[in-house]
Amino acid sequence: xxxxxxxxxxxxxxxxxxxxxxxxxxxxxxxxxxxxxxxxxxxxxxxxxxxxxxxxxxxxxxxxxxxxxxxxxxxxxxxxxxxxxxxxxxxxxxxxxxxxxxxxxxxxxxxxxxxxxxxxxxxxxxxxxxxxxxxxxxxxxxx
Amino acid sequence: xxxxxxxxxxxxxxxxxxxxxxxxxxxxxxxxxxxxxxxxxxxxxxxxxxxxxxxxxxxxxxxxxxxxxxxxxxxxxxxxxxxxxxxxxxxxxxxxxxxxxxxxxxxxxxxxxxxxxxxxxxxxxxxxxxxxxxxxxxxxxxxxxxxxxxxxxxxxxxxxxxxxxxxxxxxxxxxxxxxxxxxxxxxxxxxxxxxxxxxxxxxxxxxxxxxxxxxxxxxxxxxxxxxxxxxxxxxxxxxxxxxxxxxxxxxxxxxxxxxxxxxxxxxxxxxxxxxxxxxxxxxxxxxxxxxxxxxxxx
Numbered sequence: 003x004x005x006x007x008x009x010x011x012x013x014x015x016x017x018x019x020x021x022x023x024x025x026x027x028x029x030x031x032x033x034x035x036x037x038x039x040x041x042x043x044x045x046x047x048x049x050x051x052x053x054x055x056x057x058x059x060x061x062x063x064x065x066x067x068x069x070x071x072x073x074x075x076x077x078x079x080x081x082x083x084x085x086x087x088x089x090x091x092x093x094x095x096x097x098x099x100x101x102x103x104x105x106x107x108x109x110x111x112x113x114x115x116x117x118x119x120x121x122x123x124x125x126x127x128x129x130x131x132x133x134x135x136x137x138x139x140x141x142x143x144x145x
Numbered sequence: 146x147x148x149x150x151x152x153x154x155x156x157x158x159x160x161x162x163x164x165x166x167x168x169x170x171x172x173x174x175x176x177x178x179x180x181x182x183x184x185x186x187x188x189x190x191x192x193x194x195x196x197x198x199x200x201x202x203x204x205x206x207x208x209x210x211x212x213x214x215x216x217x218x219x220x221x222x223x224x225x226x227x228x229x230x231x232x233x234x235x236x237x238x239x240x241x242x243x244x245x246x247x248x249x250x251x252x253x254x255x256x257x258x259x260x261x262x263x264x265x266x267x268x269x270x271x272x273x274x275x276x277x278x279x280x281x282x283x284x285x286x287x288x289x290x291x292x293x294x295x296x297x298x299x300x301x302x303x304x305x306x307x308x309x310x311x312x313x314x315x316x317x318x319x320x321x322x323x324x325x326x327x328x329x330x331x332x333x334x335x336x337x338x339x340x341x342x343x344x345x346x347x348x349x350x351x352x353x354x355x356x357x358x359x360x361x362x363x364x365x366x367x368x369x370x371x372x373x374x375x376x377x378x379x380x381x382x383x384x385x386x387x388x389x390x391x392x393x394x395x396x397x398x399x400x401x402x403x404x405x406x407x408x409x410x411x412x413x414x415x416x417x418x419x420x421x422x423x424x425x426x427x428x429x430x431x432x433x434x435x436x437x438x439x440x441x442x443x
Contacts, residue, residue, distance in 0.1 A: 037298070041409070046298050047200050048305065065197040067358055070418055071347060072203060075409075094416065098398045101412040105403055110410040118414035119396055120354040122197060122361075143203055145210050 027053040032138025036079040041112070044075045044142030052078075052088055052127045054135030062127045068117040072143050076125060077112035078103060080137035085109045087132035090139065093124040104130065191321075191368060192312045194361050198324045200301065201244040201331035204351065205251040208338055211347055215252040219337045220245040221330065221442045223264040228443065232272060233374040236319045237441045239268040240326025243304055248334060250296055255287045262287065269307070272319065277306045318375065321365045325378070326441065328355075328362060333438045336431035343424065352427055353420035356389040381437045388429045393421040 029051035037046050052062050068074060080086035085103070092101040092115060100123065103110045109130070129135050221241050229238045242265045249258040262283055269275040283299055286292040304323075311320040332355060339348040363386050369375040399415035 037302075045202060045206070045294075046301055047202075048196070065193065067197055067199045067361075069199065069203060069354060070350065071207075092412075094396075094398060096396075096398060098400075098416075100401050100414065100416070101403065101410065103410050105405055105410055108405065110405055111408065113410040113412060115412045116414060119398075119416040119418040120350075120394070120420075121357060121396060121418065143206075145203075145206050 027055070027134070027136035029053045029136060029138050032079045032136070033140060034138065036077050036138050036140035039077055039079065039112075040075055040140055040142040041114070043144045044073075045144060046140060046142050048141045050125065050127075050139040050141070052080075052137040052139055054129050054132065057129070057132075057135050059135070060128065064125045065122055066125060066141065068115070068120065068123045070117055070120045072145055073114060073116040075112055075114050075142045075144075076103075076139060078127075078137055078139050079111075080132075081134050085111050086134055086137060087130045088137045089128050089130050091126045091128065093126060094119070095122045095124075097124070188312070188315060188317060191317045191365065194365055195308065195312065195317060195320055195324060198328065198358060198361060200247075201327045202247045202251070202297065202301065204331040204335055205244075205248045207347060207351060208248075208334065209251050211338075211342070211345060213338050213342070215249075215254055216337075217249075217254070217257055219334050220248065220257075220261075221438075223260040225442055226264045226267055229268065229271075231374075232319070233322065234441070235268045235271050236322035237326035237378075239265060239272070240323040240328075241330040241438075241442065242268065243300075243323070244327045244330035244334070246300060247297075250287070250293065250300065253290050253293060255290070258287045259284060274307050274310060277310060278303050318369050318372070321362075321369065321375075322378075325362055325366070325382070328358060329434060329438050329441070332430075332434045336427070336434055339427060340431060343427075349422055349427065350420045352430060353392045353394065353422035354418075356392050356394060359386055359389055378437075381440070385430070385433045385437065388426065388433055391426055395419045395421075 033049035033051055037049060040046060048066065050064050053059070054062065076090050078085045078088050078090055080088050087109065089102065089104045089109065090113060091099060092113070094100050101113050101115050103113050125141070127139065221238070223242070229235050242261050246258060246261040246265060249261060262280055266275055266278055266280045269278045279299060283296065283303070286296040286299065308320045308323065311317060335348060335352055339345065339352060342348060359382070363379065363382050366375055366379040366382060370379050396418050397416060401415055402413045404411055
């Protein structure tokens with residue numbers, strides 16, 4: 003019986019190890035945690051995973067059509083209270099920088115963007131001295 | 146005891162081997178009849194375009210804030226549910242009913258909302274994605290007007306989960322139909338409302354700005370033109386795009402200014418867009434949208 007239990011324990015540990023559950027970026031948890039952190043009055047639209055794959059990815063990018071007259075909020079959640087060096091930068095369709103969560107060297111956990119020009123925008127997450135390269139984000143809107 | 150141990154090992158190995166839950170397999174099997182010629186482009190590209198299509202909820206909020214009264218007559222009646230027997234029609238009308246549910250939620254018309262919820266659940270079950278629609282919770286929240294925020298949140302989350310699931314199962318074609326249906330319904334509702342408020346600049350610009358989204362939808366449909374149904378829808382949407390092509394959108398970039406207020410980076414967007422759209426453009430878009438939408442809902 004002891005042999006069977008030992009064999010089972012071995013099988014389970016090998017299974018868990020090879021499926022990569024240990025040490026992986028659980029960005030789903032971070033993005034879900036970000037949703038209730040959207041400021042009051044903002045309606046949830048999308049959640050985004052930020053997985054820098056342990057530093058092998060320089061950026062994670064999504065896109066969304068923002069509409070003139072609508073205010074959007076994008077926040078960042080990571081390990082601890084701060085953003086763990088994760089920066090969100092917004093670019094317009096011509097790749098002009100429109101907004102950033104890093105201002106004067108300060109990492110800010112959310113940006114509020116009252117859109118004045120309808121179009122496709124790129125929501126880009128980068129890692130500036132990040133320890134885990136892992137986080138989540140939520141996008142909300144209000145009019 | 147030995148039997149128990151062997152059974153446990155077998156269960157673990159089976160679970161590791163297939164990687165699919167029974168409901169996922171049922172879902173895949175059920176769509177075999179609807180298998181279309183696969184897209185000729187990377188699925189990652191399709192998914193990245195899909196996720197940029199804005200939520201129809203944004204338009205419903207605009208309509209309410211513009212002072213427009215609730216009008217159930219402009220929505221697709223839940224009574225039409227029995228007409229939707231193919232996966233193609235189910236997916237398109239799931240999107241349409243999703244927009245209608247958002248509209249009833251925003252206006253807090255709970256009795257109508259419950260009917261749409263039931264229709265949505267039925268269509269989602271028909272596509273074997275009903276497990277992602279939490280009807281019980283949504284129904285409970287819909288019965289109390291104080292729960293509007295939670296209601297909108299859960300509904301949006303459920304639709305996001307469905308879209309992610311479809312994309313992860315290489316069934317983005319259904320996701321494209323769902324989003325196309327949702328967009329068409331939002332367009333149809335906006336055009337109907339704009340017809341009664343011809344001077345409302347916000348509504349006019351909202352209609353004109355849909356040119357950007359329609360271009361993305363047409364692009365998505367192009368990837369699936371090997372499928373007969375998708376090709377037919379693409380033809381209709383191409384016709385609508387031709388009408389939108391007359392609208393001129395001028396974008397002027399000017400660097401934004403930013404400041405930190407209460408821990409939030411507040412942006413002042415100095416860029417602008419101007420949208421040149423005529424009464425004739427709006428009338429033509431309204432007629433064509435209505436015609437395409439009627440083909441889908443009838």
